[in-house]
Amino acid sequence: MSGPSVEPRRPADQDATRYLCAAAHVDPEFARDAVRELLVAEHRLPVAQPEIDLPTVLRHCIAARSRRLYRDAAIVVVLALAAVTAGWSLAAWYVALAGLWLILRAGRRPAAPLVRNLGLLAALLWAFAGAVLLTLTVTDSDPFGLRTAWHLHPPSDTDIALRLGAPAAAALCCWLTVLAEEIAAYVTVAERLRRDRFTPGRWLSAEPAWAQHALGVLGRRLADGRLEQHPVADPANPFLGSGAQRLRRRWLIELGPAASRGAPFDVADLLDRVCERLTEGLGSLDPADPAQKSGTVVVDDFAVSTVPALATGLGDDEVRLLPDVPDASLRGAGPRVFRRIRIGDDPAGLTVTGYINATAGAGLLQVELYGHVLGPVAQRYRVPDRTAPFDAVSALACAQRAARRLPATVFKAPRGLLSTAAEPACRRRNRAMLARAAACGLTVTAGARYDLREAAAAEPGADRFADEDANLYLAVIERRVREELRPLLPVGRADF
Structure with a gap:
């Protein structure tokens, strides 16, 4: 006995879903917000859009978010090992690189001349402070008499080698971690999201139990006729x-x-x-x-x-x-x-x-x-239609992109790791709050405030x-x- 016939989606509808799936892999904020708004915060009513396969887009968001979670966790572990090995010299490198990163950001961001100049001045002062700390860490110089005032002993040759080698090794390991994530995203977009290979609902990666349950709840909400x-x-x-x-x-x-x-x-x-x-x-x-x-x-x-x-x-x-x-x-x-x-x-x-x-x-x-x-x-987000298959040229492009994104990724890794790891706890808290409200016949907030297409x-x-x-x-x-x-x-x- 055959089941009910399902009307196939039009090519234009498939393209809309594909482009949103590509957005999950190239735009971290989009993927993070989609998971939080539609899976973690279950009191949000998704906007009904039959032309978009919402569960498939969210599965790609979960896969991209999980991949970035592993990347951030690896970066945090590398930084922790480098801090144990190199001591407080890693903080000096961190401050100096943060100053250089702020200088680049202040120079690129559009703003009023006064605001931009103040940002550049603050970034220069920060970078100068980091350079002074690095001088105290890896040389026997005494800039501004700080070594004498702080009672710091000149470093030995072994200390200098360790304080230079450990941060350099940590930077290399972090770059390799970012490169691995870039290559994985590139292969996903170039191979799995191609028009001739795209399959809605395809399993991408191991999804945590809470995400599987949240997707099931979302599917029942989308199937509820009252949502329309x-x-x-x-x-x-x-x-x-x-x-x-x-x-x-x-x-x-x-x-x-x-x-x-x-x-x-x-x-x-x-x-x-x-x-x-x-x-x-x-x-x-x-x-x-x-x-x-x-x-x-x-x-x-x-x-x-x-x-x-x-x-x-x-x-x-x-x-x-x-x-x-x-x-x-x-x-x-x-x-x-x-x-x-x-x-x-x-x-x-x-x-x-x-x-x-x-x-x-x-x-x-x-x-x-x-x-x-x-x-x-x-x-x-027409990235899948413009991305060539993975080869040596694309690997070199991923390496350059990983080097360009390395500073921002390293600085944001601890916060991203903590916020992503806290999502299951936030969902349990939201479900408990909604259950208490439902038992009392009360509402927490008016629901529909998020739309994937508009975001x-x-x-x-x-x-x-x-x-x-x-x-x-x-x-x-x-x-x-x-x-x-x-x-x-x-x-x-x-x-x-």
Whole structure:
């Protein structure tokens, strides 16, 4: 007996998932935030996006995070052994290298001239202090009389060799550790994330027990139909997952003779006219093939719930949604329905979304228009399509990249190790808190505040052409709304 048929994903959907998986391996912050927000903090409601295979992306995030955990642990062990061998001279090397690293960062980061100059001055002073400490450590000099004042004995030849050799060996071992992680990430992106080899749900590495359980809980939450009915859980950001808000307009128009008690103004007809004009196409601004114009602009209804919901687990096998208690001002208020206009059918490309709502009463018409832009993931994370197979040239590139990232990786390794190792404890604490809240019928916080697609989208200004296209699309949407509202205005406001 055959099981239920599963509709295969489109190539564009596969690309969106692949690019997000690549983001997990090339962007440590993205992988770390995804694991913490969707697996450690289980009260977060993930934004429902059927076109993206969320469990597969999270498995790649777990694999990348585990690989960096092993790297940080190896670096910490190497530094501890070097500190035992070389003594306090390792601290001198650490301070000196930290000063050089700060100088490089202060020179590269864009900032006001005064701030940049102050940062360079502080970094120079730090590096100078490290150089003085190194002079006291590996030479018999007495700069500024500090050796006499601190009663330090001149080092012997054996001490100098040890204080120079141990840090150098530690630096070499740390570089090899970073290089191994770079090569592993390169092979994963170049081989496993290629379009012809990508397999969603493929097992990547050994996942800890808590991560396996968290993925199971997340899978049940995604399979819960109520998640689709409650896509919004934060009233402060009702259009979560649509990207950055770039347009916000509100118009209040006196209807006058256009509405009466016997014949109220038909706001549904107004919204239908606006949406019909937009679905006809964008004219010369439409980048799609005319033969595929029907898939460029999509119009549907979007309900904004005024009552947040909280996803919580009561046990190993039970997951449910707890409704939040609305404020007294919102008690009894139902969801608001907006017309949603989406431009762009590529899950990995630029998506512009407009939300329109209109209400009429007491001779007044209020029209709201919000425009959101979701940056293209393909522009930033199309790494698998551009990465050559691993060979000697790519190995040399990994070695150079490891040397360039070595200072920052060494300085961040202890903090990264501690924060990653604390994730299981944080998850147990969150689950205990949510269980107590569920037992008492209370909520901890409004849930949905994280979206993988939006977190990985390019920052505004990263893709100038995408920003220009988004501004043009939003201008067209606003112009269509204004054209439908203009006949309702007095003659003297023809410039509307």
